[in-house]
Amino acid sequence: MMDERERLIVALDVPSFEEAEKIVKTLGDEVIFYKVGLQLYTSAGPQVIKYLKELGKKVFLDLKLHDIPNTVAETVSVASSYNVDMMTIHTFGGFEMMEVAQKRAWKPDGNQVILLGVTILTSLDQAFLNDFLGVDRNLKDEILQLASLAKSAGLSGVVASPNEVRDIKLQCGEEFIVVTPGIRPEGYDSMDHARSASPKEAIIMGADYIVVGRPIVQSDDPLKSAREIQEKIRNGLSQRP
Structure with missing residues (x-):
C-alpha cells in the first residue's frame, strides 16, 4: 500500500542544486x-x-518530452537508467512516440518507470485550444481523448488538472494514474494555472498524486506548509466517495 506521504510531490522549481x-x-x-x-x-x-535517490527519495523527472519517436525513446531510456520513478512525455507527440517510449521505460533493477502523458497544460484554457490550436472540441473532451490515446499506447497514466480526474478515471479505469499539478492551498493565488484546485479538493476528486511547488518552496516555513498539505491530503482521502 502507498505511504500517504508519497501522494505529495514537491516541485523543486529552483535554479540551482x-x-x-x-x-x-x-x-x-x-x-x-x-x-x-x-x-x-x-x-x-x-x-x-x-x-x-541516495537519500531514499522518489524522483519525478518532469521534462515533458516531445520529439520524434526514436529521440524520445532513447531519452526515456537514459533517464530510466538514473532510477527515476516517474517521468513525462507529451501526448501531442502521438501514439507511436508514446508507445516506443513506454517500451524503454525500465530501471536497471528491472522495475518499470511510471511514464505519464502530459495532456493540456494547466496554464491553458478553452480559448487556447480553439483559437491557437484550432481544435473545435470541448477542453475536457480533448483531454479525455488524449488520456485514452496514452492508455492505448501503454502509458501508466497522465498529467491533468483536478477538474478532469473523475472523467479520466471513469474512462480509463481507476488503476490509470492521474497526477495533478496546479495545486494551490485555500487562499493561495492560482498564479499561472488557469485550472487549479486545493490539495483536499484534488484528492477528493480522485487524484493519485498532487504536485505542489511555490506554496511550499517559497513559504516562510516550508516544513510547516508541507505538513499542512499532508494533513489536507489525509482529510481528502477520508472524504472520498
Missing part, C-alpha cells in the same frame, strides 16, 4: 517524492537525481 538541497534538508522525512523539472535539470543535471 544548492537551493534544491536546502529545501530537501528542510523538509526531511515529511516529503518522500520530489519533482525535478526543466529549470533544475538544466542547471544540475543527473547530479540532483543521484542526490535524491
Whole structure:
C-alpha cells in the first residue's frame, strides 16, 4: 500500500542544486517524492537525481518530452537508467512516440518507470485550444481523448488538472494514474494555472498524486506548509466517495 506521504510531490522549481538541497534538508522525512523539472535539470543535471535517490527519495523527472519517436525513446531510456520513478512525455507527440517510449521505460533493477502523458497544460484554457490550436472540441473532451490515446499506447497514466480526474478515471479505469499539478492551498493565488484546485479538493476528486511547488518552496516555513498539505491530503482521502 502507498505511504500517504508519497501522494505529495514537491516541485523543486529552483535554479540551482544548492537551493534544491536546502529545501530537501528542510523538509526531511515529511516529503518522500520530489519533482525535478526543466529549470533544475538544466542547471544540475543527473547530479540532483543521484542526490535524491541516495537519500531514499522518489524522483519525478518532469521534462515533458516531445520529439520524434526514436529521440524520445532513447531519452526515456537514459533517464530510466538514473532510477527515476516517474517521468513525462507529451501526448501531442502521438501514439507511436508514446508507445516506443513506454517500451524503454525500465530501471536497471528491472522495475518499470511510471511514464505519464502530459495532456493540456494547466496554464491553458478553452480559448487556447480553439483559437491557437484550432481544435473545435470541448477542453475536457480533448483531454479525455488524449488520456485514452496514452492508455492505448501503454502509458501508466497522465498529467491533468483536478477538474478532469473523475472523467479520466471513469474512462480509463481507476488503476490509470492521474497526477495533478496546479495545486494551490485555500487562499493561495492560482498564479499561472488557469485550472487549479486545493490539495483536499484534488484528492477528493480522485487524484493519485498532487504536485505542489511555490506554496511550499517559497513559504516562510516550508516544513510547516508541507505538513499542512499532508494533513489536507489525509482529510481528502477520508472524504472520498
